[in-house]
Amino acid sequence: DADVTQTPRNRITKTGKRIMLECSQTKGHDRMYWYRQDPGLGLRLIYYSFDVKDINKGEISDGYSVSRQAQAKFSLSLESAIPNQTALYFCATSLRETQYFGPGTRLLVL
Protein backbone atom coordinates (compact mmCIF):
# COMPACT_ATOMS: atom_id res chain seq x y z
CA ASP A 1 0.00 0.00 0.00
CA ALA A 2 1.13 3.55 -0.72
CA ASP A 3 2.51 5.52 2.23
CA VAL A 4 0.74 8.75 1.23
CA THR A 5 -2.67 8.56 -0.39
CA GLN A 6 -4.88 11.28 -1.82
CA THR A 7 -8.57 11.17 -2.66
CA PRO A 8 -10.05 11.79 -5.10
CA ARG A 9 -7.41 11.37 -7.79
CA ASN A 10 -9.42 13.38 -10.30
CA ARG A 11 -12.26 15.81 -9.74
CA ILE A 12 -14.36 18.03 -11.96
CA THR A 13 -16.47 20.65 -10.24
CA LYS A 14 -18.30 23.84 -11.04
CA THR A 15 -17.60 27.41 -10.02
CA GLY A 16 -18.95 28.18 -6.56
CA LYS A 17 -19.01 24.60 -5.30
CA ARG A 18 -17.31 23.56 -2.08
CA ILE A 19 -14.96 20.65 -2.41
CA MET A 20 -12.58 18.79 -0.13
CA LEU A 21 -9.39 16.99 -1.02
CA GLU A 22 -8.16 14.42 1.46
CA CYS A 23 -4.72 13.16 2.34
CA SER A 24 -3.81 10.19 4.52
CA GLN A 25 -0.39 8.81 5.44
CA THR A 26 0.96 5.72 7.11
CA LYS A 27 4.52 6.99 7.43
CA GLY A 28 4.03 8.22 11.00
CA HIS A 29 5.26 11.71 10.08
CA ASP A 30 4.14 14.71 12.09
CA ARG A 31 4.52 17.24 9.30
CA MET A 32 2.08 17.49 6.41
CA TYR A 33 1.81 19.91 3.51
CA TRP A 34 -0.50 20.91 0.67
CA TYR A 35 0.91 22.20 -2.63
CA ARG A 36 -0.55 23.14 -5.95
CA GLN A 37 1.33 22.82 -9.21
CA ASP A 38 0.57 24.83 -12.33
CA PRO A 39 2.44 24.65 -15.64
CA GLY A 40 5.32 27.12 -15.60
CA LEU A 41 4.78 28.08 -11.96
CA GLY A 42 6.21 25.08 -10.18
CA LEU A 43 5.12 23.82 -6.77
CA ARG A 44 3.60 26.41 -4.48
CA LEU A 45 2.86 25.81 -0.81
CA ILE A 46 -0.76 26.36 0.26
CA TYR A 47 -0.78 25.26 3.92
CA TYR A 48 1.41 23.25 6.22
CA SER A 49 1.06 21.60 9.60
CA PHE A 50 3.89 20.52 11.89
CA ASP A 51 1.55 18.68 14.26
CA VAL A 52 -2.17 18.24 14.92
CA LYS A 53 -2.48 21.57 16.75
CA ASP A 54 -0.26 23.54 14.39
CA ILE A 55 -1.61 24.96 11.11
CA ASN A 56 0.22 27.56 9.05
CA LYS A 57 -0.48 29.47 5.88
CA GLY A 58 1.85 29.02 2.98
CA GLU A 59 2.58 31.16 -0.03
CA ILE A 60 -0.91 31.01 -1.58
CA SER A 61 -3.53 30.28 1.10
CA ASP A 62 -6.28 32.66 -0.08
CA GLY A 63 -9.38 30.73 -1.13
CA TYR A 64 -8.31 27.58 0.72
CA SER A 65 -8.72 26.16 4.20
CA VAL A 66 -7.36 23.04 5.88
CA SER A 67 -8.16 20.66 8.68
CA ARG A 68 -5.74 18.36 10.47
CA GLN A 69 -8.08 15.71 11.81
CA ALA A 70 -5.35 13.44 13.14
CA GLN A 71 -1.64 12.90 12.78
CA ALA A 72 -2.33 10.86 9.68
CA LYS A 73 -4.98 13.01 7.99
CA PHE A 74 -4.81 16.48 6.47
CA SER A 75 -7.66 17.83 4.33
CA LEU A 76 -7.74 20.79 1.97
CA SER A 77 -11.00 22.60 1.25
CA LEU A 78 -11.97 25.03 -1.45
CA GLU A 79 -14.91 26.89 0.03
CA SER A 80 -16.14 28.31 -3.25
CA ALA A 81 -14.18 26.95 -6.19
CA ILE A 82 -13.13 29.25 -9.03
CA PRO A 83 -11.62 28.36 -12.42
CA ASN A 84 -8.13 29.60 -11.55
CA GLN A 85 -7.97 26.93 -8.85
CA THR A 86 -7.74 24.37 -11.63
CA ALA A 87 -4.41 22.68 -10.92
CA LEU A 88 -2.65 19.54 -9.79
CA TYR A 89 -2.70 19.32 -5.98
CA PHE A 90 -0.14 17.39 -3.97
CA CYS A 91 -0.04 16.40 -0.35
CA ALA A 92 3.35 15.73 1.22
CA THR A 93 4.64 14.51 4.58
CA SER A 94 7.96 14.78 6.35
CA LEU A 95 9.73 13.80 9.52
CA ARG A 96 12.17 16.70 9.16
CA GLU A 97 13.07 18.43 5.87
CA THR A 98 12.81 15.53 3.43
CA GLN A 99 9.31 15.52 2.00
CA TYR A 100 7.46 12.58 0.46
CA PHE A 101 4.63 13.25 -1.93
CA GLY A 102 1.28 11.65 -2.53
CA PRO A 103 0.13 10.77 -6.06
CA GLY A 104 -1.75 14.03 -6.56
CA THR A 105 -5.30 15.15 -7.29
CA ARG A 106 -6.09 16.67 -10.66
CA LEU A 107 -8.81 19.30 -10.16
CA LEU A 108 -10.75 21.01 -12.92
CA VAL A 109 -13.07 23.88 -12.02
CA LEU A 110 -15.51 24.77 -14.78
Add this chain to the structure above:
Amino acid sequence: QKEVEQNSGPLSVPEGAIASLNCTYSDRGSQSFFWYRQYSGKSPELIMSIYSNGDKEDGRFTAQLNKASQYVSLLIRDSQPSDSATYLCAVTPNYGGSQGNLIFGKGTKLSVKP
Protein backbone atom coordinates in the same frame (compact mmCIF):
# COMPACT_ATOMS: atom_id res chain seq x y z
CA GLN B 1 11.25 36.57 -1.18
CA LYS B 2 13.55 33.59 -1.05
CA GLU B 3 14.09 32.12 -4.50
CA VAL B 4 15.38 28.99 -6.15
CA GLU B 5 16.29 29.37 -9.80
CA GLN B 6 16.61 26.69 -12.44
CA ASN B 7 16.91 26.80 -16.19
CA SER B 8 13.56 25.54 -17.47
CA GLY B 9 15.13 23.74 -20.44
CA PRO B 10 14.43 21.55 -22.18
CA LEU B 11 17.90 20.12 -21.79
CA SER B 12 18.49 17.52 -24.45
CA VAL B 13 21.32 14.99 -24.19
CA PRO B 14 22.07 11.80 -26.13
CA GLU B 15 21.76 8.44 -24.44
CA GLY B 16 24.92 7.57 -22.54
CA ALA B 17 26.02 11.17 -22.07
CA ILE B 18 26.32 13.15 -18.83
CA ALA B 19 23.39 15.44 -18.03
CA SER B 20 24.21 18.46 -15.88
CA LEU B 21 21.40 20.25 -14.07
CA ASN B 22 22.01 23.46 -12.16
CA CYS B 23 20.23 25.39 -9.45
CA THR B 24 20.98 28.64 -7.63
CA TYR B 25 19.36 29.89 -4.45
CA SER B 26 19.09 33.27 -2.78
CA ASP B 27 18.97 32.40 0.93
CA ARG B 28 22.59 32.25 2.09
CA GLY B 29 21.47 30.59 5.34
CA SER B 30 19.94 27.55 3.65
CA GLN B 31 21.27 24.28 5.03
CA SER B 32 19.52 21.44 3.23
CA PHE B 33 19.24 20.80 -0.48
CA PHE B 34 17.23 18.27 -2.45
CA TRP B 35 16.75 17.02 -5.97
CA TYR B 36 13.41 15.55 -6.98
CA ARG B 37 12.49 13.87 -10.25
CA GLN B 38 8.99 14.31 -11.64
CA TYR B 39 7.61 12.39 -14.58
CA SER B 40 4.81 14.09 -16.49
CA GLY B 41 1.54 13.91 -14.53
CA LYS B 42 3.19 12.12 -11.60
CA SER B 43 4.31 13.22 -8.15
CA PRO B 44 7.84 14.41 -7.29
CA GLU B 45 10.16 11.61 -6.20
CA LEU B 46 13.25 12.27 -4.06
CA ILE B 47 16.54 11.44 -5.78
CA MET B 48 19.22 13.03 -3.64
CA SER B 49 19.73 15.17 -0.60
CA ILE B 50 22.92 17.04 0.22
CA TYR B 51 23.85 19.08 3.27
CA SER B 52 27.62 19.72 3.06
CA ASN B 53 29.84 21.38 0.50
CA GLY B 54 31.28 19.00 -2.05
CA ASP B 55 30.03 15.99 -3.94
CA LYS B 56 27.65 13.21 -2.96
CA GLU B 57 27.32 10.20 -5.22
CA ASP B 58 24.51 7.66 -5.43
CA GLY B 59 24.71 5.29 -8.36
CA ARG B 60 24.59 7.28 -11.60
CA PHE B 61 23.66 10.47 -9.73
CA THR B 62 26.05 13.00 -8.19
CA ALA B 63 24.88 16.05 -6.30
CA GLN B 64 27.32 18.94 -5.91
CA LEU B 65 26.95 21.77 -3.41
CA ASN B 66 28.83 25.05 -3.20
CA LYS B 67 27.39 27.20 -0.42
CA ALA B 68 29.78 30.09 -1.02
CA SER B 69 28.52 30.43 -4.58
CA GLN B 70 24.97 29.43 -3.60
CA TYR B 71 24.53 26.75 -6.19
CA VAL B 72 23.72 23.09 -6.24
CA SER B 73 23.94 20.81 -9.23
CA LEU B 74 22.94 17.31 -10.23
CA LEU B 75 24.97 15.19 -12.63
CA ILE B 76 23.44 12.14 -14.25
CA ARG B 77 26.02 9.81 -15.76
CA ASP B 78 25.24 7.36 -18.56
CA SER B 79 21.89 9.07 -19.17
CA GLN B 80 19.03 6.79 -20.18
CA PRO B 81 15.75 7.59 -21.95
CA SER B 82 14.03 6.65 -18.68
CA ASP B 83 15.77 9.66 -17.07
CA SER B 84 13.65 11.96 -19.23
CA ALA B 85 11.66 13.96 -16.69
CA THR B 86 11.53 17.31 -14.96
CA TYR B 87 14.07 17.73 -12.17
CA LEU B 88 13.13 19.96 -9.25
CA CYS B 89 15.67 21.60 -6.97
CA ALA B 90 14.44 22.30 -3.43
CA VAL B 91 16.05 24.26 -0.60
CA THR B 92 15.14 24.76 3.04
CA PRO B 93 14.74 28.45 3.92
CA ASN B 94 16.39 29.82 7.01
CA TYR B 95 13.85 32.22 8.45
CA GLY B 96 11.73 32.01 11.57
CA GLY B 97 8.71 29.74 11.65
CA SER B 98 9.46 28.01 8.40
CA GLN B 99 12.26 25.66 9.25
CA GLY B 100 11.53 22.38 7.60
CA ASN B 101 9.64 23.84 4.68
CA LEU B 102 11.04 23.58 1.19
CA ILE B 103 11.24 26.20 -1.52
CA PHE B 104 11.10 24.58 -4.95
CA GLY B 105 12.54 25.77 -8.21
CA LYS B 106 10.30 25.55 -11.25
CA GLY B 107 12.26 22.61 -12.58
CA THR B 108 14.43 21.71 -15.55
CA LYS B 109 12.98 19.42 -18.18
CA LEU B 110 15.49 16.80 -19.31
CA SER B 111 15.10 14.84 -22.53
CA VAL B 112 17.44 11.91 -23.21
CA LYS B 113 17.45 10.94 -26.86
CA PRO B 114 18.08 7.28 -27.83
